[in-house]
Amino acid sequence: MKEKLIDLLFKYKNAFEIDKEPLGSIIGHVVDIILNVEKPYPPLLRRPAYPASPRAREALEVHIKELMDLGVLRK
Numbered sequence: 056m057k058e059k060l061i062d063l064l065f066k067y068k069n070a071f072e073i074d075k076e077p078l079g080s081i082i083g084h085v086v087d088i089i090l091n092v093e094k095p096y097p098p099l100l101r102r103p104a105y106p107a108s109p110r111a112r113e114a115l116e117v118h119i120k121e122l123m124d125l126g127v128l129r130k
Contacts, residue, residue, distance in 0.1 A: 069082075
């Protein structure tokens with residue numbers, strides 16, 4: 056059983072994180088995430104976004120750019 060698991064993990068090694076590529080990827084699989092919330096919106100969605108500190112905002116922008124460069128996110 057352990058050998059089968061190791062073989063399976065090795066077969067799909069490209070799906071896992073490695074040092075030079077921070078996120079794993081699987082070519083040929085696309086996932087569409089459809090956000091659908093009926094009106095009236097739930098109370099948690101009606102709250103305004105809370106502001107991030109300049110330091111946190113900078114870190115978020117760097118991370119978002121990295122995800123976009125990897126093709127994980129798009130506009």
